[in-house]
Amino acid sequence: MLIRRLLITATIAAILPAAVFAAPFAYVPNEGSGTVSVIDTVTDKVITDIPAGKKPRGIAAGLDGHWLYVSDQPNSSLQLIDLRERKPAGTVDLGESPEGVSISADGRWVVAAVEERNEIVITDTRTNKLAFAIPVKGKNPEHAVFSPDGKVIFVSAEEGDAVDVIDFITRKQVTQIAVGARPRGIGFLPDSSRAYVATENSNEVFVIDVATLKILTRVKAGLRANGIAVHPDGSRVYISNGGDANVSVLDTKTNTIVATVPVGQRPWNMALTPDGKKLYVANGRSGTVSVIDTVSNTKLRDVATGKLPWGVVIR
Numbered sequence: 001m002l003i004r005r006l007l008i009t010a011t012i013a014a015i016l017p018a019a020v021f022a023a024p025f026a027y028v029p030n031e032g033s034g035t036v037s038v039i040d041t042v043t044d045k046v047i048t049d050i051p052a053g054k055k056p057r058g059i060a061a062g063l064d065g066h067w068l069y070v071s072d073q074p075n076s077s078l079q080l081i082d083l084r085e086r087k088p089a090g091t092v093d094l095g096e097s098p099e100g101v102s103i104s105a106d107g108r109w110v111v112a113a114v115e116e117r118n119e120i121v122i123t124d125t126r127t128n129k130l131a132f133a134i135p136v137k138g139k140n141p142e143h144a145v146f147s148p149d150g151k152v153i154f155v156s157a158e159e160g161d162a163v164d165v166i167d168f169i170t171r172k173q174v175t176q177i178a179v180g181a182r183p184r185g186i187g188f189l190p191d192s193s194r195a196y197v198a199t200e201n202s203n204e205v206f207v208i209d210v211a212t213l214k215i216l217t218r219v220k221a222g223l224r225a226n227g228i229a230v231h232p233d234g235s236r237v238y239i240s241n242g243g244d245a246n247v248s249v250l251d252t253k254t255n256t257i258v259a260t261v262p263v264g265q266r267p268w269n270m271a272l273t274p275d276g277k278k279l280y281v282a283n284g285r286s287g288t289v290s291v292i293d294t295v296s297n298t299k300l301r302d303v304a305t306g307k308l309p310w311g312v313v314i315r
């Protein structure tokens with residue numbers, strides 16, 4: 001039986017590309033350096049830096065590991081980075097001041113929040129061209145995030161103190177949910193049943209029932225709660241607290257904070273490895289990414305990146 005398993009594994013390895021078996025990389029946009037730092041998540045070392053426009057911020061990675069999508073705020077564009085070559089490979093015009101970027105679970109669509117136009121714009125990853133735009137009611141959309149089932153997009157209206165809800169099937173806004181002051185990061189449970197929204201000036205996280213679009217509860221977080229990352233098994237939500245230089249760990253069963261982990265200065269956006277064992281936190285003012293062991297809720301190390309790291313995506 002063991003020999004048979006080894007033969008099967010060897011056969012699969014011969015058929016599939018080596019990238020399938022490689023450990024994931026963490027990609028970090030550095031808005032002050034105009035680069036994306038590439039971190040090997042096994043060694044937690046930066047292996048290269050890729051040019052990414054003038055001020056890269058939002059970031060998403062294609063499912064096939066070929067393309068990286070990075071918003072370049074001053075150039076009003078989506079930077080296309082070829083990860084096979086690890087170099088820039090074109091742009092998509094988005095509109096003035098694009099911010100947060102995310103990708104649908106099926107890898108088909110990339111959405112970017114465009115602040116000055118008060119809209120979200122969608123790029124089709126099959127062609128890497130702009131497909132359509134959807135206006136939102138909230139002022140200065142900051143983050144736009146697909147639910148895992150692809151049915152809705154939640155958009156944080158930075159100056160509207162609300163979340164705009166887009167029905168992606170009809171491609172229209174269906175409602176607006178009032179939350180705390182200056183909403184920022186958004187995350188969904190894997191089954192799309194709940195969303196978590198950090199509000200930076202209210203220092204809270206709002207828990208929203210996606211089916212009813214009602215607020216279930218609000219949880220006190222740290223000072224200037226900002227980024228949101230959800231564990232792959234849905235058991236934990238991580239909240240970066242920019243004013244406290246730490247990350248809060250929220251238990252999704254009880255909606256209580258169960259741990260607080262110190263990180264670098266001005267922690268912003270975050271991402272987890274696919275196995276959920278490590279959390280990578282971009283620390284804007286420290287110029288580092290903190291790596292957190294999610295089992296023990298302790299910081300393992302800080303990884304030096306470029307200037308003003310804004311976020312992380314792992315693929």
